[in-house]
Amino acid sequence: xxxxxxxDSDELSEAGLERKHRIENDPSFRTDHMAYLPGMDVIESDVxxxxxxxxxxxxxxxxxxxxxxxALDSERCSxxxxxxxxxxxxxxxxxQMAEKAQRETSKHFGNTVYxxxxxxxxxxxxxxxxxxxFNCYNRIKRMKLSYExxxxxxxxxxxxxxxxxxxxxGESPANSDIEYIGEACKIARKYFRxxxxxxxxxxxxxxxxxxxxxxxxxxxxxxxxxxxxxxQLHLMGNKRVWPYRFDAQERALMGGMRGVAxxxxxxxxxxxxxxxxxxxxxxxxxxxxxxxEMSLSCPRLRPIINxxxxxxxxxxxxxxxxxxxxxxIFLPFCGITVSSRETAEFRNGIVKIAATKVSAGVSxxxxxxxxxxxxxxxxxxxxxxxFEISDGRSLNRMYEDIESEGLQPVYxxxxxx
Numbered sequence: 001x002x003x004x005x006x007x008d009s010d011e012l013s014e015a016g017l018e019r020k021h022r023i024e025n026d027p028s029f030r031t032d033h034m035a036y037l038p039g040m041d042v043i044e045s046d047v048x049x050x051x052x053x054x055x056x057x058x059x060x061x062x063x064x065x066x067x068x069x070x071a072l073d074s075e076r077c078s079x080x081x082x083x084x085x086x087x088x089x090x091x092x093x094x095x096q097m098a099e100k101a102q103r104e105t106s107k108h109f110g111n112t113v114y115x116x117x118x119x120x121x122x123x124x125x126x127x128x129x130x131x132x133x134f135n136c137y138n139r140i141k142r143m144k145l146s147y148e149x150x151x152x153x154x155x156x157x158x159x160x161x162x163x164x165x166x167x168x169x170g171e172s173p174a175n176s177d178i179e180y181i182g183e184a185c186k187i188a189r190k191y192f193r194x195x196x197x198x199x200x201x202x203x204x205x206x207x208x209x210x211x212x213x214x215x216x217x218x219x220x221x222x223x224x225x226x227x228x229x230x231x232q233l234h235l236m237g238n239k240r241v242w243p244y245r246f247d248a249q250e251r252a253l254m255g256g257m258r259g260v261a262x263x264x265x266x267x268x269x270x271x272x273x274x275x276x277x278x279x280x281x282x283x284x285x286x287x288x289x290x291x292x293e294m295s296l297s298c299p300r301l302r303p304i305i306n307x308x309x310x311x312x313x314x315x316x317x318x319x320x321x322x323x324x325x326x327x328x329i330f331l332p333f334c335g336i337t338v339s340s341r342e343t344a345e346f347r348n349g350i351v352k353i354a355a356t357k358v359s360a361g362v363s364x365x366x367x368x369x370x371x372x373x374x375x376x377x378x379x380x381x382x383x384x385x386x387f388e389i390s391d392g393r394s395l396n397r398m399y400e401d402i403e404s405e406g407l408q409p410v411y412x413x414x415x416x417x
Contacts (some may be wrong), residue, residue, distance in 0.1 A: 010147050020137050023128060023235045029074065033231040039246050041203040041251060047284045048246050054079065055225050055277040063087035072096055077330045085326035086272050094322055101328035101354045108332050110410045114357040115398060116164035116194070117157055121145045121184055123366050125170035125238030129223075131268065131301060133157065134170040136237070142365040144175055146375030150184050151365065154191045160361060160395045163411035164194035166219065171200035171239055178206050182213040187375045189214035193412045197263075200238065201248035207255025215295065217259035218252040225277035226269035233268060250285060259293035260285075261337065266315045266323075267301040275323045279330055286334075295357065298323050317346055321353075328354040340391040344401070347391055352405055359396035362391070 022029045050309050063084045071081035072093065084090060085097060122144040124336055133140060146152065152313040157165065169176040181199055197210060198219040208216065224230050234240045249260035260376050262281050264274035275298060282294045300315050320342070322355040329334055338347050338355040342363040347358055386393045393401070 014240070016317065020128075024130075029233075030235055031240060032343070033234065033242050034227065034243055035241070037238060039203075039240055040238075040241065041247075043204075043248050043251060043254070045247060045250055045288075047250060047281070047288065048243065050223070051277050051280045052283045054083075054280055054392060055273055058083060058273050058276055059271050060087035060089075063089045065089055065092070068093050070142060071329075079283070079330075082326060082330040083276060085329060086275055086323065090322060090326070091318065094318060094325070094332055097322065097325040097329065097356070098353050101325040102334040102352065104328050104356055104357065109356045110408075111406075112410045113351045113355070113402050114164075114335075114410055115162070115395065115402075116166055116196075116357065116361050117162050117359055117361045117395070118166040118168055118198070118363075119150075119157065120168045120363070120366050121150055121153075121154060122169040122176045122180075124172040124175035124235055124285060125237075126172045126174065127239040127241060128235040129237075130235065131265075132234055140376040145367055147183055147187065149367055151190075152190055152299050157361070158191035162361065162395060163192055164196070165192045166196040166198055167357075168198045169200070171237065173200065173238075178209060182210055185210060185213040185215050201251070204251045204254045207252045207257060209255075211256040213255065217261060218246040218249065218257050219261035219263070220252075221263045221265055221299075222246060222278070222281070223265045224269040224274055225264060225281075226273065229269040246281075249281075250288075253285075253289045253292050259295070261295045261297065261335075263297045263299060263303060265410075266298055266320070269318065271315045271323075279327055282331060286331075293335070295337055296327055296331070297337040297339060298327070299339050300340045305337075320346070321350065324350055342391060344391045344393055348401060350401065351407060358398065358402075360393060361395040 031037075060083065068087070068090045071077060071084045077085070090097065123134050124142050124144060125132075125136050125341060127135060128137055129135050132138075135253065154165065167181070167184055167188060169181065176199070181197065185195055185197065194216050195214050196217045196219060197215050201220060202210075210366050223233070231240075239245065249262060252260050252394050261276050262320035264278045266274060270272070278296060278298070282296060284296055286292070298320060300320065311398050324336060324338070327334065335356045335357055337357040337359075338350055347355070362380060398410045
């Protein structure tokens with residue numbers, strides 16, 4: 001494990017530091033990351049097998065310029081074509097890929113770009129993921145919003161004109177249980193047309209309950225599909241169980257959710273293989289649940305509190321653009337989200353090519369939307385953020401910038417009858 005991923009431990013207690021070191025250095029102290037824990041739903045599905053067969057056998061070094069040209073000339077992009085478009089051999093063809101991706105985006109999504117904003121309602125976490133600012137061994141200011149605070153924050157956001165909210169928590173069932181999240185979703189339903197959640201993976205019955213509370217879609221980051229690397233980076237907590245996390249979107253669909261979103265966190269492992277697996281996760285699940293709406297994003301690692309050195313340099317903007325163009329060509333009907341982890345310049349460019357959804361007015365801290373939307377400094381009552389964002393534009397500024405590019409920003413693309 002690279003040392004640059006580790007969290008500064010200077011402020012840990014002696015007992016906490018000893019436990020942390022045991023977890024990091026003694027594999028026998030850690031549970032099997034492929035074994036389900038008691039109470040976790042085990043579903044019968046062949047999606048994981050199909051995805052991982054391609055992931056493990058993918059050798060992107062074997063693809064040539066001829067393979068890339070064939071993929072670009074094909075009317076319908078096959079899995080093999082997609083692999084070629086993700087390979088280093090496709091890098092010289094980025095302009096052609098962008099042109100084809102733009103045509104596909106225009107054909108299926110028109111001229112619109114969809115806007116949303118996230119709200120973090122708690123940052124308590126029981127996992128030890130060494131790259132994450134929320135991890136249980138990181139010394140940050142923890143906070144959990146009350147229902148009154150949640151309603152106030154949501155009203156502030158709704159008053160800005162936003163119609164979709166994405167509710168996030170740290171992964172702590174003890175501090176942010178299903179009932180708490182469900183009540184937050186009921187509050188959100190009063191203010192927003194669309195409600196999404198990005199929380200810890202749960203069982204089918206819990207997704208069903210959250211859907212009844214008003215949730216439309218579920219986002220889960222697999223982080224990395226590389227099971228060996230996953231084990232090295234997720235050292236403690238329920239998140240350590242790789243297969244339970246993999247099946248989260250399918251359990252959400254079984255629970256009645258209208259849509260699900262997928263992503264790997266690029267930079268944790270081989271980004272080309274993770275990009276392949278993310279798209280194939282969508283591809284195979286879409287064939288099993290053809291009615292479901294599915295979307296992809298491809299965030300890169302960002303600096304976090306107590307560790308500003310984990311931003312990897314191996315996934316450049318050209319590589320990120322290549323991935324997004326390949327996604328669009330391979331999955332023309334799939335939504336593609338680009339988060340505020342990326343710069344304003346990059347996001348302004350990619351929405352003209354492949355992306356269909358962007359976040360605006362973003363804060364990854366807890367309870368500081370009023371300060372952000374009023375232009376004040378972060379208040380003492382706010383909890384610390386999960387990671388540093390790169391694009392901090394307000395909703396109004398984002399709207400204006402998208403319009404200036406000749407596109408149509410929209411707040412809602414779904415109407416309940």
